[in-house]
Amino acid sequence: MSETTVRRNRTSPAVPRVPAAGPQPVTAVLGPLGLFTVLLGAALPLIDFFIVNVALPAIDADLAAGPALLELVVAGYGVTYAVLLVLGGRLGDTAGRRRLFLIGMAAFGLTSLACGLAPTAWTLVGARVAQGAAAALMLPQVLATIQATTQGPRRARAMSLYGATAGLSMVAGQILGGxxxxxxxxxxxxxxxxxxxxxxxILGLVLAVRAVPATRSDRPASLDVPGTLLLAVTLTSLLLPLTEGRSAGWPLWTWVSLTVFPFAAVAFYLTERRADRLGRTPLVPPSLLRLDSLRRGLVMIVPFSIGFSGFMFVIAVVLQQGLHMGPVQAGLALVPMALAFFAASLAGPRLVGRFGSRVVTAGGVLQAVGIATLLVTVRSDWSGLGLAEIAPGVAVAGLGQGLQLPVLMRMMLSDVPADRAGVGGGVMVTTQQSALALGVATLGSLFLALSPSTGVRDALVVTLLVQLGLIVLTALLSLRLPRVLR
Known part of the structure; x- marks a missing residue:
């Protein structure tokens, strides 16, 4: 489907329109093995965002990293990943999605090897930055390939599996790390x-060559250099000072960077809107955000992801440093969440077919109940807190998350035209990844700032209350979703 050319006159500005999203012709079909392969590629970057949470104490002990460098190990990956995701989607649309998937996966393997062999903390930070860039090349091709090679019920099922994979990977990362x-x-x-x-x-590369079909956009767009640079400045000026500011003592550069953020964001939006009106293809077309399903989903994914990643970071610190659990115990504490999430993800498509978007609202309510249960448990039985006491709260929270995330991801891309699949997926994952990084930066910093003065228990209680507020906000926003989801 080609992009609509906008007519303009002297008296009224052009209004960009998004092409109608009808059935798209599918020239290549993604089989079960191909779907498994791209979902494997989707799991790796998210697992690696969370897998280091339980490994940070061991990294600190071995490399004498210190708090600032440890946060850079997390932030260097997350910020680079978020900044380059949309560009990765554009490159896949232009150069071919399977080709970029293979290049990104190979680079991810090499940079993972570099992380594993890093002799110093700074070397590890550099390797993590490169690993984030590799992930940004690989991941957008997953969503774009699914959009370009599936239709109807097969696409809905594939997107539901993608959402399930994404959520399960975030929990499984910490379990596997421990x-x-x-x-x-x-x-x-x-x-x-x-x-x-x-x-x-290595396994993924072998399978991808055999089973992932080659696709690309019918009308590949040229690289939007101004948009790419401005997006990089916008995200970096926000995420980097928030993740590094607390441990670095909030030096002058952090405040300068945060001051730059709103100006960079406005400049990025105006540049992209002008390119859209002139009939060019900007990095993030504002006209794409006129799609109601994408826009509303993006608004909801932000508080959901901030709360989720903040919780995962804080619980890893609490279990190991506050409750003095070993890495295995800290990982096992999240197994009930992972199992409940997986079960809810499998049931989600059937429930959506029967109850529509109210499944997302019900998921928010269940997640709130789970976090509230954990909060009460922490306040009433801190000294006796163990795996059995934590399990009910995290299991119910995982059940609620599993009813939200896969459905939201499926909904957000349901109306994106096939020729914009790469950029649409890039926008969605960039928003999610930026919110995940914000969650660690904000809720994580809040917990770490409070715990020396109030104690670990009270700092955890405050953090859980903030997350509970974010969950309530997400549930309220879900009431604005159309009742019937495609």
Whole structure:
């Protein structure tokens, strides 16, 4: 489907229009093995965003990193990943999605190897930045390939599986990280959380060559250099000072960077809107955001992801440093959440067919109940808090999350035209990834700032109350979704 050319006259400005999203012709079909392969590619970047949470104490002990560099190990990956995702989608639309998927996956394997072999903390930070860039090349091709090679019920099922994979990967990352650190395979310690990617990437490359069809946009657009640079400045000026500011003591550069953010954001929007009106293809077409399903989903994914990632970071710190659990126990504490999320993800498509968007609202209510249960447990039985006491709260929260995230992701891309699949997926994942990074930066910093003065328990209570507010906001926003979801 080609982009609509906008007519303009002297008396009224042009109003960009989004092409109608009818059935798209599918020239290549994504089979079960191909779907498994691209979902494997979707899982790796999200697992690696969370897998380091339980490995940070071991990294600090081995490399003498210190708080500032430890946060850069997390932020360097997350910020680079978020900044380059939309560009990765555009490059896939232009150069071919399978080609970029293969290049991105190979680069992800090499940079994971570099992380695992890093001799110093600064070397690890540099390798994590490169790993984030590789992930940004790989991940957008997953969504674009699904959009371009499936239709109707097959696309709905594939998108539901993508959402399930994304959510499960975020929880499984911390579980896997705890197991690998404790296992100390061949004396590798924390390095195993990165080295484990290498054989997985080799398998993924072999499968991708055999099973992932080659697709690209029918009308590939040229690179939007001003938009790319302005998006990079916008996201970096917000995410980097928020993630590094607390541990660095809020030096002058953090305040200068935060001051730059609103100006960069406005300049980015105006530049993209002008390009859209002139009939060019900007990096993030404002006309794409006129799609109601995408726009409303993006608004909801922000508070959901901030609360989710903030919780995952804080709970890892609480379990290991506050409750003095080992990495395996800290990982096992989240198993009920992972199992409940997976079960809800499988049931989600049937429930949506029967109850529509109210499934998302019900998921928000369940997640709120789970976090409230955990909050009451923490306040009433802190000294006796263990895996059994944590399990009910995290299980119910996971059930609620599983009813929200896969449905939201499926809905957001349901109306995106096939020739904009790469940029549409890039916009969605960039928003999600930026919110995940914000969650660690805001809720994580709040917890770490409060815990020295109030104690770990009270700092956790405050953090859970903030997350509860974000969950309530997400549930209220879900009431504005159309009742019937495609």
């Amino acid at each position: 197991v690998l650190v404790a296992a100390d395979v061949a004396g590798s310690g924390w390095r195993a959380v990165f080295l484990v990617n290498v054989p997985v990437v």
